[in-house]
Amino acid sequence: MFRHRRAVIYEPTESAGQAALGLPRFQWGEAQAMETSRQERHHEWRDQWEMFRDEAGFLFQDWILPATLDSFANKEVLECGCGGGHHTRIMAGVAARVTAVDLNTAELARGRMTDFANVEFVDADLTTMELGRQFDVVVCIGVIHHTDNPDRVFEVLLRHCRPGGLIVVWTYSAEGNALVRFGVEPLRKLLFRRLSRSKLAGVSRVVTAMLYPVVHTVYRVPFLKFLPYFEYFANFRRLTFERNVLNVFDKLNAPQTHFTSLATARRWMSSDRLDQGSVSIRPYVGVSYSLVGRLKP
Incomplete structure (x- = not known):
């Protein structure tokens, strides 16, 4: 479907200009000059996606509903938080082009996507990035709750989505x-963050194995x-053991998590920039929200 070449990665620096990078890019400019507005890089995310792969494609399709893969067909897509590139690959198979952004794993994901010619990787902070362009579809799957400022990130998502997108x-x-x-x-903050990633992976495997008889x-x-997590564990039974280990590891490894309340989800999706007739706020298996909406033309 695509001419094969090496996927490219752009990493912003204070000295590099947009022209030199070949793409209207995020810059550490005066508007983003406050150090407190920048997120720190966290090795935990690179460690996680070096250790694990996520090949449960049905979850991505569940999480984007009522959007479907057809919603990405022949579109310019911005992926905000690409992790190891697992969702990038799904979207790249149908999209015209995918720009995948991550502060910690862009280089890792690029190395796994060399067979796609329609993907660019950008090393940037979601809270402050300014790519200088807008996209048909802006996607943020499983990432916004791990950022320093989810409210600010949601504003960045809106800003990078074109009218009608x-x-x-x-x-x-x-x-x-x-x-x-x-x-x-509390256990993660007190205990698990002090473990090496290999030991944490071992703990995650033990915890996962202990869950199987009950689930x-x-x-x-x-x-x-x-019972709590009744719907969630229905999905658990559909996944491989290793994918369930990844779920457990993710909970214990994340440097920070801000759980999104329904009130916050409604506030985000009530933006006057969104066509309110297109907005969907959908609970998923009792532990998450899928938020979908189209910007006004």
């Missing part, structure tokens, strides 16, 4: 995640639907 966001919800917020998160027995009983 599509915004797609998937984010952890505050609702339905009490166990992770008040149980797992495949108790969580199959229909009249126990009131």
